[in-house]
Amino acid sequence: MTTSATTRRTITSGWLTFAAVVFLLTGVFNVINGLVGIFSSDFYVVDAGQVLVFNFTAWGWLWLILGFVQIAVAAGIMNGMTWARAAGIALAALSIIGHMLFLAAFPWWSVLTIALSVLVIYALTVPPHGATAA
Template sequence: MTTPRMTLTSGWLTFAGILVIVTGFFNLIDGLVALLRADYYLVADRDLLILNFTTWGWIWLILGAIQIIVGAGILAGRMWARAAGVVLAVLAALGHLVFLRAFPVWSVLVIAFCVIVVYALTAPPRGSRAA
């Protein structure tokens, strides 16, 4: 007979999982807008640093889809998803820092979500003590 595997979760992990999924959807929207309607953004020159809006669109689409999968893994209590969630949140924050010139309010909002996700995924659950 097998014993069920217990995972240590907290409200922060649930919040982080939901927020990673929401951020993933935000990035999917960014990707679709960049691919389908690049004139929507505030910059006229269609290039951000070295990449054009089509390239950014694909980057945001792929990142957003992966974030949604990782968010589901976080909600399921998987440790790999927590580690991937931190890495993806940092990558998304850096990407939105570059994208800040094109869509400032949206990028600041997503960067704030990413910072909260990193905290929520790295904070120890309540009641646990460091050894």
């Protein structure tokens, strides 16, 4: 009598590892951005008409919370969770929109975060369904 062990083949993807690491960095950047907005709102020197944000302290809390959620989702991406890939795409899109609103206050930081978020969206959509980070 022969027994056959069923082996489940796992597809690994370097793109998911890349997405998790870059998303983790973006989350850390957003946490830093949030802390600056909360504790030093006068750091962003702009006229009221140049930015679509009216309260930098509230904006800082938003970025702080978003950054921590991004860090948690990055861990989910690294562990191959499908929900984390979908959440990562949605949060990266929110990050892009938020940093476009914040562009006049801190342009280089916003452009860097927008570019990283675009890379994350690409890296999360490229691997096949069911793939895990390498």
